[in-house]
Amino acid sequence: MSDHVPDHGIARAFVLAAGLGKRMRPITATVPKPLVEVGGRALVDHALDRIAEAGIGEVVVNVHYLADLMEAHLVRRAGPPRITISDERERLLETGGGVRKALPLLGEGPFLILNSDSFWLEGPRPNLQRLVAAWDPERMDMLLLLASAATSLGYEGAGDFQMDKDGRLARRAEREVAPFVYAGVAITTPAFFADTPEGPFSLNLLFDRAAARGRLHGLRLDGQWLHVGTPEGLRDAEERVRTSAVQP
Template structure:
């Protein structure tokens, strides 16, 4: 059960440096975070959620079509936007966050993928995430989406969750009830002893699981993953249906 909030993060990072290969041909001239869903870029949607949740600093990493992403991000109002420059080398998800840690500070921070978001339910999901954080037992807290009704997702799920919220990966031969939604709360201590240069966030997932410190909370509402042109179509249809 969510407990009384003892800490509220001030900083967040939106991962925005990827090549967007699965979104081609749309990403030939437009970086994936700037692709519009129902008239608003995915990066702007992420920034709006962070602002609504009371975040103050937003770090955006850039690599592919970096100038376009940077110029777009620096126009966001109500957030202190900082650019983590990966023009020289794309650092993958884990390496990109590690490079940005000096901008994020020493406290737990929010991480968001730019290509997934929620049609919110009764309770805003970032509020749910923050309220569920327990620094004594967690290094990472994932916002999870149910596999069965996720929009734009056709995989077998990512994680199993016990009654306490602790996560473990699904067996390769099985199906899991929950997907990592691309949103999480992370303590910087999880990056201790990680490699320099590019590495995947999956390394940190495994590290936290090994230490029994990877937890999850099921989100409220409908999760939309915009990873392909078909996913974009499905997301816009889901948004239109929700307005009816």
Template sequence: MSDAPTQTAITRAFVLAAGLGKRMRPITATVPKPLVEVAGKALIDHALDRAAEGGIGEAVVNIHWLADQMEGHLLRRTGAPAITISDERDALLDTGGGVKKALAHFGKEPFVVFNSDSFWLEGPRPNLSRLIETWDSQAMDILLLVAPTATSLGYEGAGDFFMDADSRLSWRGEREVAPFIYAGVAILKPELFADTPDGSFSLTTLFGRAVERERLYGLRLDGQWLHVGTPEAIAAAEARVKESATAP
């Protein structure tokens, strides 16, 4: 990575909120996962509020499952970021296809992608601001916020990535345990979608291509990532939030 990152103002985001939330059932049989509340606030509002704190002025949010509930909730929000809805009622496009459908909203500038259930306790400095400050458009195709596998609450997998001394990321092997997991926030360039499939595909396709070019980078989350993937994980996350609020 170059010594002096090339700074670009990043003020737009895409929030992935169209998934079916199967692991959160039975709650998500009647409530879309982004509207599940943790610590008194819907998951998507945690994400959008973090976006606003990081200087994001405009956000595109995709909707599919229980779309009317999602649309109603988003229309009732006030303040930043200004929200545009990307309607996927007719067909679920997965993470990559969902972003590609909305590319016209981002022009040629890099933008942030959030998972709507990205949820963490902040460290001394807000992680989204750190991510945007770290972005280097000359060296990077994609920059991911990554969390330590061992200390992420509610996560029991083997991790996603290794990180070298220059913060480049590489995938873990099939039988390996990796020290970092993707924390659900990334900065991407629009041109990465130029030769992607039409319809449904995953953003991991773009992550893999960036790894091959040695242009996938990571920033270690400062704080603690809380994986809210199941009904049981909600109580654990809320307990951790309460504990952090009362800590000296």
């Protein structure tokens, strides 16, 4: 990968595309979830297009489930960003373990992490551009893109985080309802993965570490997050895109 660093200091991104997509079955029995289409385009292509639009030219994509299909699709893709594969065929490493394995491909600077199925309708300014502009390593170990639990389409949970006036995040307490849900996009640094376990682990481990230090921050998504987790959620997202004047 090249060492060109854009003005905002984030040159690379990691796209999580290795999961089994169990909740999306039967669709994902034969198609990996990142290749499921919304608005006539695969979810992973929406993610990669947004990364390129944010000025990030290098991306690592991990593969595990139906990995040959994923690789074939990514090879056919034209235009930026430049893609490198992190191969997890032998063992699914979960979100945190997948990033950790790919660290040698990601360089030493801060990088973006994006779930391949994270999908939203944009507001006036693209959200990845807003997120990279808000990143401040002096104050943050991690910066998360957060959606409103109340206005997200297809989300029925109790929320993930409370956010104070300075953007610092705290976990939702048990039996509490929180206004914000993690929208599947984060910025962090390779150094923050020091002392993480070998093998599979969740990014939640790092969310909690950052929160304990008062260095987990959030940025509210401008637009509408569409939770494409099930076949029903996919149908609802398709309808929302079809009826929206805002392009995904």
